Amino acid sequence: MNRGSKRHKGGKRKSIKREQYPSFHLFCEGENTEPLYFNQFPISNIAHCMGYGETKSKLVKTALNYKRENRITNRSNDQIWVVFDYDYDGMKQPKQKEDFNNAIIKAEKNNIKWAVSNDAFELWYLLHFESCNAQELRKWYNKRIEKYTGESYDKDRKIAMKMYDVLLSRQPEAIHRAINLKSKYDDSDRAFADKNPFTSVHELVVELNRYIKK
Numbered sequence: 001m002n003r004g005s006k007r008h009k010g011g012k013r014k015s016i017k018r019e020q021y022p023s024f025h026l027f028c029e030g031e032n033t034e035p036l037y038f039n040q041f042p043i044s045n046i047a048h049c050m051g052y053g054e055t056k057s058k059l060v061k062t063a064l065n066y067k068r069e070n071r072i073t074n075r076s077n078d079q080i081w082v083v084f085d086y087d088y089d090g091m092k093q094p095k096q097k098e099d100f101n102n103a104i105i106k107a108e109k110n111n112i113k114w115a116v117s118n119d120a121f122e123l124w125y126l127l128h129f130e131s132c133n134a135q136e137l138r139k140w141y142n143k144r145i146e147k148y149t150g151e152s153y154d155k156d157r158k159i160a161m162k163m164y165d166v167l168l169s170r171q172p173e174a175i176h177r178a179i180n181l182k183s184k185y186d187d188s189d190r191a192f193a194d195k196n197p198f199t200s201v202h203e204l205v206v207e208l209n210r211y212i213k214k
Contacts, residue, residue: 021211022077023047026204027063029054029084032160033121038083038204040164043211047078056084056103063112074111081204082107085117086193088137097193104192115204118193122153124201125163127177128170135196171205178202 024046028034031051039049048066052059059082072078086100100116107114117123122141126132129148145153149166153159167174178199185195192198 020077021045022079024049024208025063025066025072025078025080026050027052027059027066027080027082029056029059029082030121030155032157033155033163034083036157036160037163038208040161041208041212043208045211046208056082056099057106059084060103060107060110060112063107064110067110067112079113079207080111081113081115083115083121083201083204085121085123086119086196088119100193101191105190113204115199115201116192117199117201118196121201123197123199124174124178125167127181127199127202128167128174131177132181132197175202175206 022045026035026038026046026049028038028049028051031053033051035049035051039046052062054062063080063082066072067080072080082103084100084103086096089096100118104114104116119136120138120141122138122145123132126141126144126148130144142153179202181197182200182202185198189195
């Protein structure tokens with residue numbers, strides 16, 4: 001029996017087209033929080049998801065080298081993402097601002113998608129519980145997360161591996177709040193470091209969710 005085709009009433013072959021899933025290649029700035037969160041998504045097409053502990057621009061360069069080495073062209077169905085946050089440090093200004101902005105612009109020019117947060121990736125976590133409109137630093141987000149989850153929050157591996165399951169039931173609310181937050185800014189404004197609070201992590205989450213089997 002030929003399982004590669006079917007016959008319809010007219011007696012002609014009707015080919016079966018299988019959807020070609022893209023492979024996701026995620027390059028994360030943080031070595032624990034981000035890669036451990038995304039690796040919890042129950043899908044089989046995350047081909048690469050690692051944390052590198054590099055500067056934003058260096059992270060984009062690493063993703064570009066990977067893209068070339070694996071011959072992933074702009075026509076490919078694969079998706080390459082860089083994931084990083086601003087994590088403000090007064091001692092690193094204005095170079096930190098320039099690095100943040102330039103990394104996003106370089107990623108876009110090379111067909112690399114970006115899931116970034118200002119100030120911290122934990123903004124995405126907090127949006128599962130409340131809207132955020134004020135400029136805050138990482139410690140503030142951590143305290144708010146602790147309030148809602150009822151346990152100490154830090155960046156170690158044990159906590160990072162739990163966050164996907166802890167937040168999953170509230171994910172639709174977080175996506176809605178993140179969309180509303182991002183809509184407050186002008187997409188044509190390339191001064192990304194000045195957009196605070198800001199996140200585009202939900203865009204990566206929405207893409208990954210498309211491949212979860214219902």
